[in-house]
Amino acid sequence: MNVKTFVKFILLAEGFAVATYGLGWWSVPVVAALWALFSGDPAKARFAALAAGFGWASLLLLDVQRGPVGVMGSQLAGVMKLPALALYILTLIFPALLAWCMATLVPSVRKGATA
C-alpha cells in the first residue's frame, strides 16, 4: 500500500466512523455506496469493507478510553451465550459486510445505468 492509498484508506475509515457517530449505523452502506459510486471499481469493495471495519474499530477504541467496554463485552457475551471475542468480531464484521455488499453492487448498477 502506497502513501496515497493509505491516506485514502484512513479518510474512508474515518468517513465511516464520523457518519456512524453522527447519523447511525445505517450510514455505513450509504458511505460505501458513495465511495463505490465515485471510485467506480468493484475490486475496491474489499478496500471499503476493511475501511468500514477499521472505522468502527476506531470508534470502539474511543469507547474503551471512555468506559468499561471489557466489562460490557463479557456481560453481553454472557447474555447472548457467546464468547466475548465473538461479539467484538461481530461488531467489526457487521459494517465490513455492509460496506462490501454496497461497494460490490453499486458500480454495476452505475454501469448498467450508463449503458
Add this chain to the structure above:
Amino acid sequence: MTRKIVAAVLLVCLLVVGFRATGPVPPLGPFLDPANGVWGGAAATSFPVIQQLSIDGVQAPVKVLFDDRGVPHIFAASEDDAYRALGYVEARDRLFQMEAQTRAAAGRLSEWAGPRLLDTDRENRSLGLVWGAEKKFASYDKSSPGFKAISAYADGVNFYIAHMRPRDMPVEYRLLNARPIKWQPIYSIYFLSRMSLTLGFNDATVRRLKAQSFVGRAAADALFPVNSPIQQPIQPSGTSEPRFDFAALPDPGKPDSSTVAVARAREAMLNTFAFRKPTETADAIGSNNWAVSAKRTSAGHALLAGDPHLDLSLPSVWYEMHIVVPGRLDVAGVGFPGVPGVVIGFNRDVAWTFTNTGSDVNDYYEETVDDTAHPSRYRLDGQWKQIEKRAEKYFDASGRLLATDTVLFTHRGPLRRELGRWLSMRWTVYDQSHEPDNFMRLGYAKNVSEWLAGMRDYVVPTQNGLVADRSGNIAIRSSGKFPIRPGDGRGDVIRDGSVSASDWVGQLPVEKYPFSLNPAQGFLASANQQPVDPRVNASYMGSDWYSPWRAMRINQLLRADSAMTPDKMRRFQTDPGSARADVFVPFFLASAAHADSVGRSDAALRSAASLLAKWDRRYVRDNRGAVLFEAAMTELATRTWDELRDPKKKPSPGDRLNYPEAQVLVELMRAPTSAWWDDRATPEREDRDAIVSASLRAAYEGVLKTNGAPTTDGWLWSTTRRANINHLLRIPAFSALDIPVQGGPSTLSPSSGAGTQGASWRMVVELGPEVHAWATYPGGQSGAPASVRYKDRLRSWTNGMLDQVLFPKTPGELDHKRVISTLTINPR
C-alpha cells in the same frame, strides 16, 4: 455475477437483521453501533466531571455533587427544584428499573415481553392495584407537597428521557428492543401500591384454612394463633420478657372439608402472583431496627440502627441521596427509585427507619351474585347492588391488542371467581392515602414528637417506625390503618359478603397503636414480631406472627451492654447468634441422651449429638455445626407436622411453608406425649423424644450422605447458604450470585435457602451534636450493569461493614477529593 448475487442477498439479510429484531436478538445495527449503541453505553456509565444543563421549570440553579459512593448531594433553593433534579439524576442512574417496577405494578409487562407475561399482567390488574392507585391519584390533594414533589420529579425524569443521547439508553432497553416511556406522576403511586403488595398483603388466612381442612378449626386456631406463644413485643410491656405464654395444643381434629375450597381458592389467588408466592419460611426473612437512648451509649448520644429486609435485586431497590434546601430541609438516606424523597434516613435532628408490621389489613368476603357465570349484581342486605366493571386491555410491544378483561368490583374491592366461589377482597391499599406526603414530612421533623406527628395519618403498608433525636429521645410506633372488624374482630376468616354487618366498622385510633417513648429499659427494638402484648392491648392486628427469635436476640444483646457504640450496632446487624438455636439445641441433646438411657441410641445419633453439643450456635461462614442443626430442624418440622400434609403424597420441600411457626413447635415440646408427635406412617405411636431423636439422626445421616464427612468443606455453612442477587430480568450476567454470607435462619441477618432475601439497606446513625451515619446496601447507585458503581457496595455488605455517609451542610463542605462529578442545573 455470482459475487453480485451473493452481495445482494447478503445486503438484504444484513439490513433486515440490522433494522429488525430476530427472535430474542435485538436489531443488530443500533445494538452494535460503537458510537450510539451498546458499546457507547459503556462510556455513558461514568458521569462527566463537570456538567451544566438547563431544565424547564427549575426556578434557581441547583447544584448536584456526586460523592465517590455515587450519592448525589442536591443543593436547591426550593423543594420543587430539588425533586426535579432528583428525577433527573435517578433517571440517569436507574431509568430501566423505574420503568420495570412501574410496568410490573401497572400490569403492563406484556408490552415488553408479549403474551409470555400476559397472565402476570392480568393477575396484577385483577387484584385491583391499578384501580386503587388511580382512585388514590384522582383524589390526591393537588396542592399538597407530596403531589407537587411527584409532579416535579416526573418533570425531571422526562427531561432526562427527552434529552438522553442514543448511547445513554440502558442496555436492558436494547436487549428488549424497547424505548423508555414518558414518566407520569401516577407511576410513583403505582410503585407504592406494589410495595403494599410486597409488605402489606397478609397470607395468614390461607395457611390457617389449609390446616383447618386437615385437622379442624380448634387445632388450626392453635397452630396459627392470633397471639404469639412467645411474647417479646415491640412495645415493651414492662414485665420480664420474653414471656412464654404456652398453652396445651388441642389434638388434631377431624378434617374440615368446608374450608378446602376456600383455602384452595385463596392459595390459587396467591400463587398466581409469582412474586407473592411464598418461597421462604418466616425464619429466613425479616427486618430489624433498634435504638438506644443516650444514657446507654458510650458517647452519651442516642443511636439508631435499621436494616429492612426485602427481595434482593440488582439494581438495588434503594437509591441513596442527600437533599438540601437551605433553611428548610437537609435530609439524607434512601428512597425508592421512582418515588421522590427519602423514606429511611436522617436529618440534622432525627433519624428513623422501619420494619414491616405484617398486620392483617386485607379480608375476604364470600359474595352472593345474580349469575354465577357472568354476574352483574351482588347481594347486600337483601338488595341487589350493581357490580362495578372495568375493562382492562393488554397490548404487546407492537401495540397489538392481546386481550381485554372485565375486572369486577364490589364496594369492598375486586371480585374474583375462585373454584366456583365468588370472593371479594377488602384491603387498605384501596383506601385514600398519601404516603409521599408522609415520607416527605419526616425529613422536616426536628424531634421525635414532630416525626410521630408526620406519621399520624399514614395508611399502608403498616410499618414499625423507629425514631431517635439529638435530645436523646427514642420512640417506636406501629403506624398504618388497622381495620376494626365486627364480631370477634378477626380478619383471618372468610366473612359473609351478603350483609354489610360483615364490613369493617372503623380503624384503630392512633392512640391505640403499639407505641413506646423512652422506655425505662433504655432501648427499643422491632423485628416483625407481634407488636404489642395482648395483655396490654388485646386489639386484633393480625395472627400467625413471626416467631420473635430475632427480637429476642436483639433484646439480649442490647440488655447486656450499657455502653453501646455505633460499631457495636454495626456488628449486631450481622450477628451470627440465634435465639432459635439456643431454644432448640437443648431439646435435641436431651432427646439423644434419653435415647441413650433407654438403649435406643446408635452410633449415628451419638455422633450427631456430639457434633451438636460442640456447636457454638453461630452461623458464621466457616462454621460446621449449623448445617446439621438446620437439617435437624427441617426433619423435625416434617416429622411433627405430618398431619398437615396429604397422607397420599410424599413430603416435599414446599410443605414447610404450610407448617406453623417454630414458636408453636416449642409450645408443643412441653407436651411429650401429645398426639401431634405420632407419625401416621408407622403403626407405633411415637412420642416427642422418639421424633426429636429420629430427626437428629436422620439429619446427620442425610448431611453425611449429601455433604460428605463432617471434616469436609461440605459441612461449612458457607457452602450451603449463599446470597443470590438477581438482576430484575434475571439475567445471570447482570446478577451477583453465590455469595457466601454470614447468618442463618432467625439470626439478625437471616439468609434464606434461595438466598434471594436479605438486608436491603443497613444504617447506623449517631445523634450527637453533629449527626454521623454509616450505611451500605447490596448493590450500587448505578443501574448500568457495566458501571463500576453497579455493585461496588457488595463487598462491604457481604462482610457486614458500613461506609461513612457524607452529610455536608453546603457544597463547599464536601471534601473536593471525594467529589466525582458536579452537575449544575440552571433555569431554562
